[in-house]
Amino acid sequence: MSKKQVTFADIAEYTNFSKTTISRYFNHPDSLTLENQEKISQALDTLGYKKNKLAKVLANGKSEFIGIIVPNLYLHYYSEMLAQFLSSYRDYHYKFLVFASEHGAEEEQQYIEELLSYQIEGLIVLSHTLPSEKLASYQIPVIAIEREAEYISSVNTDNYMGALQATSLLIRDKCDMLIHINVNVDKSIPAYDRIRAFQETCEEYHVPYDIDLSVEGNSYHEILNVIREIFNKIEAKYPDQKKGIFLANDTYANMFLNLIFQKYGTFPSTYEIVGFDNSPIASEAILPITTVGQQIDVIAKTAMDLLVRQMDEQKKRAPKPLGEPIHKQITPVLIRRNTTQ
DNA sequence: CGCTATGGGAAGAGACGTTG
């Protein structure tokens, strides 16, 4: 016995007001007399009215949806970022439709089409297969996070500063050999600055260094296998030197740390490890990992502020076209834990 | 305070041409 839902029409009929008045009761209650407010409130109770957000969306065209596309969720950075966005509901009441996409532009484009068909009001993009020029062409507010963003607004960590802090720490701790492990980052992506800063800092201080950009893979295990190879290579090549390893993120750093523990059963003094992101895994690891903390909460907050401002603008009667992209940089914080002196 | 047009899409109704 699936009874039909109670609608404004039912409430109106029951109270002898019009649907308009019922709508006003919910949106501008002050425009009704207290007496009438009370009448309607009573009716809602009696009839058992349940809000219908879909009808509201249909009526005013505002879906209150924001689309998010992340590359994946096995990198803790992305899941933490997602968590931060979800918790912004408290402040903004936007809901999120989320896709994970790292299999190329075609897939990503398909996801975006789908998101658009759900009338999303804004888009947050952390994946990086579609050029920002394409993203800008969709004519809805878009915020990029840690990706190429020439034509759209963005929020990034100051990657250069972060990598510089990490590298300096390893140098200060008198590592003989500095090694940076990363994927082969495209130069247009902000994270490329981590490689650049590492290299430039090493050269500035005349410290021997090595950069290994061979990491790749589409799952935790694929990546782990590559990291294992790199670990073995380092073990063979620099057996007695004190090695300062700077990894592209905490997930890699944790893998590397685990490999060390599997081999030595402890953390030998011939290693120092610094990760990046300060995602939960860094502090939860077998030995809490020193890392460059991206202030993920601040990044998410900044991105939401920026996006909400643009979305509000789009709701005005004569929305200004999306103007010049705004780019914000968030300063990272070096967090010293147990994988460095 | 009420009336009315509005929005996107599903479902229903109707139109049309073809077939056995």
Add this chain to the structure above:
DNA sequence: CAACGTCTCTTCCCATAGCG
């Protein structure tokens, strides 16, 4: 002429903004 598939056109869903 009913039965069928394929289109196209209406109606309906519901809350809201704008106007009277």
